[in-house]
Amino acid sequence: MAKRVLVVEDNELNLKLFCDLLRAHQFEVEPVRDGREAVARARDFDPQLVVMDIQMPHITGLEIIQHMKLDPRLRTIPIMAVTAYAGRDDEDRIRAAGANAYVSKPIGLVRFMEEVRALMPAESPAPEPVPAPETPEAGTEEAPQPKGPGLLF
Numbered sequence: 001m002a003k004r005v006l007v008v009e010d011n012e013l014n015l016k017l018f019c020d021l022l023r024a025h026q027f028e029v030e031p032v033r034d035g036r037e038a039v040a041r042a043r044d045f046d047p048q049l050v051v052m053d054i055q056m057p058h059i060t061g062l063e064i065i066q067h068m069k070l071d072p073r074l075r076t077i078p079i080m081a082v083t084a085y086a087g088r089d090d091e092d093r094i095r096a097a098g099a100n101a102y103v104s105k106p107i108g109l110v111r112f113m114e115e116v117r118a119l120m121p122a123e124s125p126a127p128e129p130v131p132a133p134e135t136p137e138a139g140t141e142e143a144p145q146p147k148g149p150g151l152l153f
């Protein structure tokens with residue numbers, strides 16, 4: 001089943017670019033042009049990832065991230081912030097709000113997809129019978145125990 005990505009972006013050209021790119025990589029995409037709709041649309045669409053523009057009218061992406069992190073159902077969804085901001089302080093604030101990745105525009109297509117994939121939950125294994133485990137090599141079964149002081153548990 002295709003993974004779902006919610007794309008929140010007020011700039012029509014960027015929105016189309018991100019959505020086209022994601023669809024070309026077999027993601028199911030939900031575009032959101034008005035940030036004020038983002039939280040409700042996230043609840044409906046149940047995405048595995050949110051791509052979040054930061055600079056938007058009415059409500060900033062930073063505020064949307066803060067709202068999402070207060071919602072028990074939305075707080076675990078990874079968020080990839082996409083912004084034209086270049087300042088270190090901005091990046092810190094956006095990450096502190098809960099964004100898992102921060103990418104500044106203009107953003108290369110390869111980099112964009114790398115960031116998307118890095119944030120996707122691990123692929124669930126194919127529903128096939130698990131093959132019998134290989135016979136472990138002799139002498140590798142017991143891990144060496146740490147000796148002496150140095151490790152605290």
Ligand code: MN
Pocket residue numbers: 009010011053054055056
């Ligand atoms: Mn914008």
